[in-house]
Amino acid sequence: MLKLTSLTKHYQEVAALSAVSFHVAPGERVALLGHNGAGKSTLMKIVLGLIPYDAGQVSVLGAAPGSAQARAGVAYLPENVAFHPALTGEEQIRLFLSLRGEDPAKARGLLDRVGLHGAARRRIGTYSKGMRQRVGLAQALVGHPKLLILDEPTSGLDPVSRRDFYALLDELAAEGAAILLSSHALTEVEARTDRIVILSGGHLVATGTLSTLRSEADLPVTMQITPAFGQAATVADSLPEAVLQVAQFHLCVSQGQKLAFLARITALGEAVTDLELIPPSLEDIYSHFSRRDGQ
Numbered sequence: 095m096l097k098l099t100s101l102t103k104h105y106q107e108v109a110a111l112s113a114v115s116f117h118v119a120p121g122e123r124v125a126l127l128g129h130n131g132a133g134k135s136t137l138m139k140i141v142l143g144l145i146p147y148d149a150g151q152v153s154v155l156g157a158a159p160g161s162a163q164a165r166a167g168v169a170y171l172p173e174n175v176a177f178h179p180a181l182t183g184e185e186q187i188r189l190f191l192s193l194r195g196e197d198p199a200k201a202r203g204l205l206d207r208v209g210l211h212g213a214a215r216r217r218i219g220t221y222s223k224g225m226r227q228r229v230g231l232a233q234a235l236v237g238h239p240k241l242l243i244l245d246e247p248t249s250g251l252d253p254v255s256r257r258d259f260y261a262l263l264d265e266l267a268a269e270g271a272a273i274l275l276s277s278h279a280l281t282e283v284e285a286r287t288d289r290i291v292i293l294s295g296g297h298l299v300a301t302g303t304l305s306t307l308r309s310e311a312d313l314p315v316t317m318q319i320t321p322a323f324g325q326a327a328t329v330a331d332s333l334p335e336a337v338l339q340v341a342q343f344h345l346c347v348s349q350g351q352k353l354a355f356l357a358r359i360t361a362l363g364e365a366v367t368d369l370e371l372i373p374p375s376l377e378d379i380y381s382h383f384s385r386r387d388g389q
């Protein structure tokens with residue numbers, strides 16, 4: 095669906111993208127992560143055919159970005175969609191359907207799909223940000239796109255709208271659409287995408303599923319050990335590396351040391367009443383990879 099090979103782009107002396115390669119397959123939801131200035135918008139603009147690139151290859155649905163074939167199958171949703179405030183949601187989608195050469199009568203079905211059936215005949219000027227994003231998504235769904243490019247699609251949405259939004263993306267992916275979305279909301283990306291691409295200073299610094307990235311980063315695991323009443327000294331003697339915080343001991347251990355520490359904790363028997371293992375979060379993994387490049 096989308097294939098980037100050694101994609102490189104400079105703005106005068108600024109290297110916005112340096113030999114970036116990755117792909118998005120049909121039915122796959124890929125999250126594009128990176129700090130401000132990492133190159134996410136530049137990458138999306140190139141894929142949409144809005145700006146040229148200097149070197150490498152970009153294949154959008156097997157064609158050149160911006161070509162008629164690519165445009166026919168690609169939909170884009172920007173972070174802040176803007177529509178004429180005096181049009182109703184239905185009028186806006188009917189207009190867009192006519193511009194795309196499709197039957198305007200499909201507008202109702204599209205608005206139903208994004209959960210706007212009740213508001214279809216209200217003016218967009220009265221809509222909340224979440225409702226405007228839904229109109230944007232309805233517009234993006236015109237013509238059954240094979241590739242969806244979504245730039246921070248859930249920023250400014252409330253938790254329920256976010257959940258509904260991702261549920262709809264799940265449906266689209268299940269129907270075979272390839273989805274590339276940028277986001278700063280790491281927790282939702284963690285749960286709702288298949289693969290993660292991390293850009294830093296224009297370089298691709300990591301790509302893979304969350305579990306692949308977790309093992310590649312090899313970040314420490316935190317162990318939280320709760321001592322039995324009156325047994326804190328026993329635990330402290332056996333685990334001098336652990337730090338007592340309030341009523342629990344905290345121990346930060348590498349993946350390789352984890353099982354050896356578990357055995358030592360188990361050997362403490364009833365001196366320990368509880369043990370929790372906290373793996374590194376996507377936030378930790380993201381910081382690890384984006385810092386590695388000196389950002």
Ligand SMILES: Nc1ncnc2c1ncn2[C@@H]1O[C@H](COP(=O)(O)OP(=O)(O)OP(=O)(O)O)[C@@H](O)[C@H]1O
Binds near residue numbers: 108110128130131135
């Ligand atoms: N039109 C331009 N002219 C010159 N430099 C630019 C231009 N657009 C972007 N840049 C630079 O290219 C680099 C990548 O910018 P880009 O906007 O692609 O990053 P981003 O990851 O989308 O950031 P953000 O999250 O802030 O949108 C940055 O150093 C930016 O300053």
